[in-house]
Amino acid sequence: GAVVSQHPSWVICKSGTSVKIECRSLDFQATTMFWYRQFPKQSLMLMATSNEGSKATYEQGVEKDKFLINHASLTLSTLTVTSAHPEDSSFYICSASDFRNYNEQFFGPGTRLTVL
Amino acid sequence: DAKTTQPPSMDCAEGRAANLPCNHSTISGNEYVYWYRQIHSQGPQYIIHGLKNNETNEMASLIITEDRKSSTLILPHATLRDTAVYYCIVRVSGDDKIIFGKGTRLHILP
Numbered sequence: 001g002a003v004v005s006q007h008p009s010w011v012i013c014k015s016g017t018s019v020k021i022e023c024r025s026l027d028f029q030a031t032t033m034f035w036y037r038q039f040p041k042q043s044l045m046l047m048a049t050s051n052e053g054s055k056a057t058y059e060q061g062v063e064k065d066k067f068l069i070n071h072a073s074l075t076l077s078t079l080t081v082t083s084a085h086p087e088d089s090s091f092y093i094c095s096a097s098d099f100r101n102y103n104e105q106f107f108g109p110g111t112r113l114t115v116l
Numbered sequence: 117d118a119k120t121t122q123p124p125s126m127d128c129a130e131g132r133a134a135n136l137p138c139n140h141s142t143i144s145g146n147e148y149v150y151w152y153r154q155i156h157s158q159g160p161q162y163i164i165h166g167l168k169n170n171e172t173n174e175m176a177s178l179i180i181t182e183d184r185k186s187s188t189l190i191l192p193h194a195t196l197r198d199t200a201v202y203y204c205i206v207r208v209s210g211d212d213k214i215i216f217g218k219g220t221r222l223h224i225l226p
Contacts, residue, residue, distance in 0.1 A: 004159075006159075034213060034214070036216075043203075043216045043217060043218050043219060044154075044160065044214075044216040045216070046213055046214065046215065046216075049213055091157070093159045093160070095159075095160075095214075103209060104162055104165075105162070105214065106162065107159035107160045107161065107162075108159050109158055109159050110157070110158065110159045112157075
């Protein structure tokens with residue numbers, strides 16, 4: 001149990017376009033999901049906390065209007081990178097809290113975004 | 117900022133026990149010690165967590181010192197598939213946000 005999926009696993013887009021990344025908890029309901037970003041050879045950086053049915057809480061320095069987060073159901077959260085630029089190229093990872101396992105976070109496999 | 121300190125890298129021979137240290141001298145009484153690992157180009161994987169007692173599961177053992185200021189993650193019989201970056205985290209509960217430090221890059225040598 002406690003499987004989290006992400007779609008797509010990788011995406012290449014042109015500068016100025018928007019990209020949507022989906023995060024799904026496959027076998028459990030997650031009231032809280034988290035979004036992270038990871039640049040090459042660096043650690044994961046928390047971007048925002050997403051709660052089902054409410055607005056996401058963004059970490060300091062993360063632009064909420066650029067990284068739109070929607071958590072419309074207990075099994076799905078989406079991250080939309082709007083007007084993407086090459087500096088947004090990164091590995092985006094989500095996690096979901098499983099109340100059956102002490103609310104432990106389980107991570108998705110990540111989405112690699114390349115903006116040309 | 118991360119509240120833990122870990123060596124940037126370690127080597128371990130295949131089949132031997134890998135002992136990964138972590139210092140968390142400012143840990144609060146209600147904070148747990150968590151360990152995750154990230155294999156290259158994958159999402160992090162939960163390994164184990166504990167409060168003050170030593171813990172063991174099918175993946176690893178966690179040894180926490182009596183003063184809780186440091187801990188050691190033990191992989192009893194390391195394999196090449198254990199090559200990864202290992203993160204030691206302190207936090208209050210499972211759904212509390214995770215602040216990742218730089219972790220320890222573990223190399224398993226054949």
